[in-house]
Amino acid sequence: MRYFEDLEVGAETDFGVYHVTREEVLEFARKYDPQPFHLSDEAAAKTHFGRIAASGWHTCAMTMAVLARYSVDHEQAGLGSPGIDDLRWLKPVYPGDTLSVHGKIVEKTPSRSKPDIGAVRTETTVTNQDGVPVMRYTSIVLIRRRPEGTPAD
Template sequence: MSYYWEDLEPGISDSFGPFTVDREEVIAFARRYDPQPFHLDEDAAAQTHFGRLAASGWHTCAMMMAAMVERWQAVPGWQEQSLGAMGIDELRWKRPVFPGDVLRGSSELIEKIASRSRPEMGILKWQTRIINQHDEEVLSLMSIAMQKRRPADG
């Protein structure tokens, strides 16, 4: 199958994961990028509304991205047509993510737009959701990605 912009229609979906949240990674990520006490220390976290050590939302996004790319690389042709993202809209951290959680994701193509300034690419809007092992949504976002268009000679 080909994954040029022309081949993708709103309503298609894909899933990725599962991936497990590792305690040491939660602390290492927080130490480097989001050093708030509830991401770094069990005792400090216990005194907050989290009640225990919680992953940074940004770490959850990074884990999501790693799992998505792993999935794309497993689908012949997908990675070759993907041109990266233009941004994210409507990012929501809906529930805390804790060490030991097992997360999985799904993405649904919501909209496709022809680029007016770059005829060699199109724009795709994907609704992505991350779910934990209790079937609770922990993260949602709308990504705006660029995808190659089919060459005129192809």
């Protein structure tokens, strides 16, 4: 298990990739963001997108899927998140894109009121298959402190 004490400011991680499909873009848009440029080739062609683009919120959800799989696969002692800062959608995400999620720890702070947890701030950048950043934000993740007597990995 990786605890708060195992994480270092400046450490960088490649969390994984996500392959964007047209079917998923359309399904997400129908349910959660039914704007014409997410649903119709003709409507999207009349915008700066030029073709159907994924919702920014869908990009967030795909990113979360990558992060959650990584956390489970690497036994992180995560406790959820109180939020994110500075979310920016930098470029459109299109069906057929492959998103890569990269993080850099920029700060870690032990909780003053709950000695068994800490907060880690990570600058997260999502790029497409060409290495072009499409989204960036700073996450705040709560993570367990190492229980007394638990050896480091």
